[in-house]
Amino acid sequence: MSLLERDNLLFQGADWDFSLIQRIHDAIETIGVGEMGLNVYPNQIEVITAEQMLDAYASIGMPLFYKHWSFGKRFALHEASYRQGFMGLAYEIVINSNPCISYIMEENSATMQTLVIAHAAFGHNHFFKNNYLFQEWTDADGILDYLEFAKGYITRCEERYGHAAVERVLDAAHALMSHGVHRYPRKKRPDLRSEERREKERHLHLEQTFNDLWRTVPTKGAAAKPQLSDERRRALLELPQENLLYFLEKSAPRLQPWQREILRIIRQIAQYFYPQRQTKVMNEGCATYCHYRIMTRLHETGQISDGAFLEFLQSHTNVTRQPEYDDPHYGGINPYALGFGMMQDIERICTKPTAEDREWFPEIAGSGDAMAVLRDVWANYRDESFISQYLSPHLMRQWRMFHLVDDPDQPELRIEAIHDERGYRRLRRSLSRHYDVGWSDPDIQVIDVDLAGDRRLILHHHVLNRTLLHKDDAQRVLQMVANLWGYAVVLKEVEPATGAIFQEHVAHPHETLF
């Protein structure tokens, strides 16, 4: 190794310090932004200890979060398995905020810090900033301020109304979190920064316009109320409504203002995390692809040594390992492996296409500029659409994928499709559907309620593939809904095609709880 090359090295050995982190970041930035054309938020890299990493795990990685027992439970769980050595800790956590915060662990070696910065501070960061779902649904500028507000608000509620009362609302809101998101854009975008201000304004308005005299004004007889048609009544309540938290926040007749506000907070947070659930494969794939490219370039340009590169490869192959279905370690499809594999495949299609690729992907095959294609993919797709568009026959053959169907009416399991000419499209369609959250989450909607009558809330679960809800859990959650709603709630499990009702759950509110 010549003297010049040696000088080029960013580091030798495993030790690192803050100036080295800065140099690593700058070297990666040169490659990531300069050569790959990544577009990232400014980075904020925070060094933490293993214990702080466990803390961060407990609060879904967010630097500040309100207090709830379930986070304590999660912490205890992680801590126990970590101490027993069942679980290693992640090397990093990255937060979709502006500036983009990445936590890196102090135990990492210099190579690992390089990998982590390339992966999180550039890969994930680029994805957060550019993907349409994140742009549509999350507010990277405001999230930290909003969490601060949420934490403070919930603490104040606990002081004012007691731990138990707040905990009941939070429990119920958490149970409904997966049904507390808007799946389609509404008229107005959420702006988290203004949420806090608006809450104050709402409160102030109530105080300013408060007049005790109204209480004494005699009310008219009920007969004066005009009868609304069913259609009109439902339209006024925005029914049917699939965002249960939103509906309860807006329409539950007996909630206190602070209870509504807590539902709103949980709803906002659920909405913030919603894109992450839909882009697991792409997000990890993007980050993994970026770190692979960047580390390779760093090695090519002599900025990291052969030893460091081998250390990186070892950890990289661990992350992207996909055990086969009959392997005892098999635990579903590894999103890192699938995402990375597909993105490398896209690169191959762009640069070295086969005749098959030209037939399947005429618009990108042989285009030469893989990065441009990938940047476009990262910006405009989510897992479902990404897989249904870009999973290539080549990769399906490489993974030897097959489609297994388990129909309880049949005596045996059946192989529906395998990696052959007849099966490619069907395989791809089925796999992409697995990543569609709209398909994997049960479809539950508020169908009707007669606010002027008995106020019984009617929910429907549109049953897919005859798979009913987990009965015990459904009953528990329904009980919470009833407590929030304040009146009886009924949940019907309905076959959407025929309207046949499989099952009905009913819950009545505990009067004492709210």
Added chain:
Amino acid sequence: MYIIDRRLNPGGKSLANRQRFLRRAKAQIQRAVRQTAGDRDITDLERGGEVTIPADGVREPSFRRSGEGGVNDHILPGNKRFIEGDTIDRPPGGGGGSSAGGDNGEGEDDFRFALTRDEFLDLFLDDLELPDLAKRRVATVETQGMRRAGYTVTGSPVNLALLRSMRNALSRRIAMRRPKPEDLLRLEQEIERLEQQEGPSDHLTALRQELEQLKLRTKRFPYIDPLDLRYRRFEPVSRPVAQAVMFCLMDVSGSMTEHMKDLAKRFYMLLYIFLTRRYKHVEIVFIRHTHEAKEVDEETFFNSPETGGTVVSSALREMQRIVEERYSPDSWNIYAAQASDGDNSPNDGSTSAALLRDVILPVCQYYAYLEVGSDSDRMQTGFINHKTSLWQTYETLQEQGANLAMRKVNHRREIYPVFRELFRRRDAEAGARVP
């Protein structure tokens, strides 16, 4: 790019969450702790450790599909021999089909996690209470501590009470009519303006004189004066420390088997842990006896065998001697626990009873008698009503109203329930028991 070193931030960020969690699952954790305590070696109790609670109580339900029923399908990698249309037998024991199991973990059965020592003991000894705490207030050993006590005019700079000093300075400045800086400034500007506008005049001279005087006054009454300074004052206080001594009395004659000694040891350990939680300072005195009693160290107490008859009063006398010598009842909370298999020489009964009633019990906060039996005793149903001579002696005392707790234990798993029973909070019962 910014790099922030968070490593020195205070840890325990999720402590509040943990407390909420423990509070939420308190009943279950407590049950688990008690169960663990039964299985565990008493010496390990102090270490805290893992407990397992049923996951049901801390479940977070959500609307989700059940794993059963309905059509499931899976995309799996690693096909080796299948072609389209093949059928496979259902793997035994589950409708899941393959190991794919994309369904939510139905089988989250038990929830296992670690408690710290303090949390463990808190839950373990929760709702237990020391009986007869009257003397706790009487204290002897006094520790010296410092306490804030007002302000003083002298002191070291670190104790400077800034707020108070500045307030004094302000009130002095007001009282002395120290000219305000803005007044001076206004005057100076006025003079300057007059100087530019017109020549010397009386008015100007007067103003100048006034300014001169004001400046002098400013100098004479400084902004802050040593007179204003106040320091936080501390004074030493002596704090009483409640202290306790625990007497462990045990019969070590030949009739005491290892099993019985083990039972006794477990009971003493529990008592010790419990006392250390309540008192800052706990001393233990081990007295073993056959026909004569001796104070020994712990090792000898539990391990070295002795032979001889059994005279309980010898141990009581030894205890009396030690109390007189070292542990004045005025300043010590005295607890005594006696373990024995119940044997006593026939002519010693009345002596022991008298000693206990007249000497020992009056100085003790609490006296517990634990009769240890062999493991097989429980089986001999015919002997259930058999009372040993010591038991009979003590029972008579108790009937006369002596403050004496007695229990019989045969198996180690009974130790903890017996212990709880002896020390459980007895608010309601107290009035009835004490005559």
